[in-house]
Structure formats: structure tokens, C-alpha cells
Amino acid sequence: MYPRWHILSGAILALLVWIAAPDLNFLYILLLFFSSFLMDVDHYFCSVAKTRKLGLFNAFNYNEKLVEEEKRKHKQGLKEKSDFHLFHTIEAHILIGLLSLFWVGFFYVLLGMIFHSLLDLYCLLFLEKRLYVREYFFVFWISRRLKKTDKSFGKQDKSRNPQQEHRQGKNKRQQQDNRRSQINSA
Numbered sequence: 332m333y334p335r336w337h338i339l340s341g342a343i344l345a346l347l348v349w350i351a352a353p354d355l356n357f358l359y360i361l362l363l364f365f366s367s368f369l370m371d372v373d374h375y376f377c378s379v380a381k382t383r384k385l386g387l388f389n390a391f392n393y394n395e396k397l398v399e400e401e402k403r404k405h406k407q408g409l410k411e412k413s414d415f416h417l418f419h420t421i422e423a424h425i426l427i428g429l430l431s432l433f434w435v436g437f438f439y440v441l442l443g444m445i446f447h448s449l450l451d452l453y454c455l456l457f458l459e460k461r462l463y464v465r466e467y468f469f470v471f472w473i474s475r476r477l478k479k480t481d482k483s484f485g486k487q488d489k490s491r492n493p494q495q496e497h498r499q500g501k502n503k504r505q506q507q508d509n510r511r512s513q514i515n516s517a
């Protein structure tokens with residue numbers, strides 16, 4: 332879902348809460364509003380990590396192209412995971428939920444995050460029909476990363492076979508590119 336829709340829907344939600352509870356500390360209304368779209372800051376971090384550029388416009392451009400590419404693959408029947416978005420995981424929600432036990436402001440941050448995530452889920456499930464694209468659990472993502480690291484160590488060991496090393500030598504660079512793109516697509 333585009334950030335502008337998150338900002339608009341977050342503003343409507345914050346306004347409704349404000350109307351329903353006008354005596355509520357305005358800071359909580361602001362926390363609810365800002366968390367409902369700033370949660371997508373993890374998309375920005377991914378863009379900076381992949382492109383090594385800090386510009387916000389570059390991040391929008393990167394994410395737009397990423398989604399286009401994912402939709403193209405979806406049409407081809409390829410079901411690949413997108414970038415990993417930490418703040419969109421169940422664990423991030425649980426962490427903020429636990430923090431809300433210590434300060435009520437986090438409860439409104441959590442409400443904004445849940446609202447954001449429900450909108451994202453609605454988009455992925457009903458509009459784009461590609462729910463598989465997101466990793467919802469941090470533990471699953473980290474275990475996949477560890478398995479890939481194990482496999483790449485295995486490949487390094489096998490390459491000590493001189494014959495195999497010779498065969499692999501010609502396309503070593505290609506393999507490294509493939510491996511990098513596999514890791515990037517996690």
C-alpha cells in the first residue's frame with residue numbers, strides 16, 4: 332500500500348479516535364497517527380541497504396520498481412519473498428505490546444501499527460493476491476538466513492575439489508551474483 336494511503340487512513344483513524352475521546356492526551360493521538368504510516372520506515376532502510384543511497388525519492392523509486400518486479404514474477408507463477416521488513420513482523424508488534432505495559436503511549440503506537448498491518452494485509456490478500464511475498468515472523472527469516480549461510484559454507488568446502496573448482500572457475504562470478512540475489516530476495 333502506498334504511503335499516501337497510509338497517511339490518509341491514519342489521519343482518519345486518529346480523527347475518529349479524537350472525536351470519540353476528545354479528552355485523550357493529544358500526544359497519544361499523534362502517536363497513533365504517526366505510527367500508522369512511519370512503520371513503513373523499514374522499506375526505507377531496505378532501500379538504503381540495497382542501493383547505498385540515502386535519498387527519500389530514491390527509496391520510493393526503489394520500492395516502486397521492487398513491487399513492479401514482484402508483480403511481474405507473480406504473473407509468471409514465481410512466488411518469492413520480498414525484502415524483509417522488520418517493523419511489519421509479529422515480533423515487532425509483540426515488543427511494542429510489551430512496552431505498552433510500561434508506558435501507555437506505546438499502546439497507541441501499537442494501535443497504529445496494527446491498523447497499518449491490517450491495511451497491508453488487506454491489500455496483499457484481496458487486491459494484489461500475493462500474501463506470500465512478506466515474511467511475517469522474524470524467527471522464520473533469521474532461520475532461513477542461517478540455513479543459507481550453512482549451505483554457502485558447504486559449497487565452499489566442496490569447491491576444494493580441484494576438478495570441481497576448475498569447472499566452477501569460469502562461472503564463479505555468476506554464482507556469486509546468484510547467491511547475492513538469493514540473499515537479497517530474502
Ligand SMILES: [Zn+2]
Pocket residue numbers: 370371419447451
Ligand atoms: Zn507497510
